[in-house]
Amino acid sequence: MPGTRNTLIAAGAVAAVAAALVLLPSEEDGPSAAPEPTARERAQATAERMAAADIVDVPVSFTVANRNGSRLPCNSDGEEYTLRGHLTGPADALEQDDPAVTVYQHGQAAGEWFWRLDEPGYHHTEEMALLGHVSLTLDRLGYGGGRPDGLAMCLGSQADMTAQVIEQVRAGDYTLGEAGGSDRVPDEPPAFDTVVLAGHHSGAQIAQITAYSFDGPAAPDALALMAWSGTGVTDRANARFFGGLASCMQGGVPAEAAAGPPDPGGTDAAGYTYVDVGRTSYTRANFRDPATPVAALAAGLQDRTPCGDLGTQVEALATDTRNLHRIEVPVLFAFADADTRVSDGADHAGLFTGAPDTETVTVADAGHYLVLEPGAAELRTALADWLEEQR
Numbered sequence: 001m002p003g004t005r006n007t008l009i010a011a012g013a014v015a016a017v018a019a020a021l022v023l024l025p026s027e028e029d030g031p032s033a034a035p036e037p038t039a040r041e042r043a044q045a046t047a048e049r050m051a052a053a054d055i056v057d058v059p060v061s062f063t064v065a066n067r068n069g070s071r072l073p074c075n076s077d078g079e080e081y082t083l084r085g086h087l088t089g090p091a092d093a094l095e096q097d098d099p100a101v102t103v104y105q106h107g108q109a110a111g112e113w114f115w116r117l118d119e120p121g122y123h124h125t126e127e128m129a130l131l132g133h134v135s136l137t138l139d140r141l142g143y144g145g146g147r148p149d150g151l152a153m154c155l156g157s158q159a160d161m162t163a164q165v166i167e168q169v170r171a172g173d174y175t176l177g178e179a180g181g182s183d184r185v186p187d188e189p190p191a192f193d194t195v196v197l198a199g200h201h202s203g204a205q206i207a208q209i210t211a212y213s214f215d216g217p218a219a220p221d222a223l224a225l226m227a228w229s230g231t232g233v234t235d236r237a238n239a240r241f242f243g244g245l246a247s248c249m250q251g252g253v254p255a256e257a258a259a260g261p262p263d264p265g266g267t268d269a270a271g272y273t274y275v276d277v278g279r280t281s282y283t284r285a286n287f288r289d290p291a292t293p294v295a296a297l298a299a300g301l302q303d304r305t306p307c308g309d310l311g312t313q314v315e316a317l318a319t320d321t322r323n324l325h326r327i328e329v330p331v332l333f334a335f336a337d338a339d340t341r342v343s344d345g346a347d348h349a350g351l352f353t354g355a356p357d358t359e360t361v362t363v364a365d366a367g368h369y370l371v372l373e374p375g376a377a378e379l380r381t382a383l384a385d386w387l388e389e390q391r
Contacts, residue, residue: 006360042118046126050088055129056185057088059177062168064161066141066153070213072319074154074312081141081148083165085112087176088125089134091184100194100391101134101169102224105162107201108275108305109282110298110369111143114200117301117372122294124371124380131384134192136169140203142272142306147255150248150271150306155202155316158309159209163218166195166210170217194391196222198383200371201341202309204228205316212326222390223327224383226334227368230317231351232344240275240285241313247273248307255304272304288338288367298372324351331355332386334379336366359386 037045050057062083066076093099104125106114115124115137125135139145141153141161168174172191179185197220199207204225211223233241247253254268276282279299283290286298331352335345349360361382366373371380 006362039118045120046118046123049120050126050129051182053130054091054182054184055088055126056091056094056179056182057086057126058179058185060085060087060136060189061175061177062138062165064141064164066148066157066161068154068156068160069163070156070159070209071323072154072156072159072209072213072312072316074156074308074315076154076157076160076308077148077152079148079152081161082146083138083141083161084144085136085138086116086125087134087136087190088116089129090132091182093129093132093134094186094190095184098193098391099134099190100196100387101136101190101192102128102196102198102387103136103162103166103169103220104138105140105197105199105203105206106137106143107199107203107227108309109302110200111301111303112137112139113301114298114369115371117294117297119294119297122372122376124376127377127380128384131380133384133387136165138165140206142255142309143303147269147272147306149269150252150255150273150304151308151311152271153306154308154312155206155209156213156312158206159213162197162206162210163214166197166220167218169195194221196220196224196387196390198224198226199228200226201228201368202313205230205313205320208320208324208327209316211329212323220329222330222332224332224334224386227336227339227342227370229335229342229345229348230320231347232342233317234341234343236285237341240281241310243277244273244275244305244310248310252307253304257304271307273307273310274302274304275310276302285340286367286369288336288365288373294372298369321351325353327352328354328356330357330390331359332383333358333360334363334370334383335360336363336368336370336373338366339368339370341368
């Protein structure tokens, strides 16, 4: 394949963290540890860091139709919905004549929070802003507030809604909310000349479908695909997938249901399931070290997956195989070398025969949630350099 590059990202951050820990006092050297900050306190600390760095962090919303004009045939309800998220980036970058943005898609079991974890060094869009880049993150349909029936959407309609977001981002046809961070918030929604589409796991699969299904202003200028390989889904991942699918075949449960059997008299929309059942299963599947504070934070935010997305993933694998050669934009692949969910990244990347340029980076000593692992800083640096090349 022309223009193919491969890079191994060493876990330099691991050594740095280990060195720093040597300097920390032991429990015997001082008073007991302070209580863990609350979610509100963490969010406030993030906002203060962004404001100090002149980073704009503004809520945004997009009106989309849950239709399916993609190459993946699957059913959706065709209704209109509002997708909510955040536009985050340096104030200077948003004021450029030809601004660029990266639109991020989260994967299964993780909402927009995946890119916005309130932990210093692990808030992806804050860190990308410090490297000079603008990011758009969203809860895709079936995540966040106001969830419809989990069977109302599918991966094909998720791709269609992504294409609608890209088109609106290019036109500046979306809504800005009340901002935090920098006081240099745009008066009007910025229109972006360059739109890169990035995704993690099933979000990467949605990004692929978007790229080979849509043209013109609804299509991305480049793709960044993280922790996804349609040719290398592991046995461990399949076991969890089919367990979730079995729950979906029984109708699933409401997204916010408590543990135990669903309430037969409940009125909340059903059609949702956990892929990883319980905190232990979730952290072991997604982190190289499930005992880290970041893994514990993520475990408290785990989302149920819409059954419509889960139920169309197998068909999407076959559809991808027939269509990935249609993608004619540069592609960055990012993998974790200790990922228990996907493998064989090189085989997957080899299917992108129409891409003019590809680059692969591998994060050492990282699990599936590679942007929340100690090597994330090196990954962000590689991503930032690659994004500069796409402008």
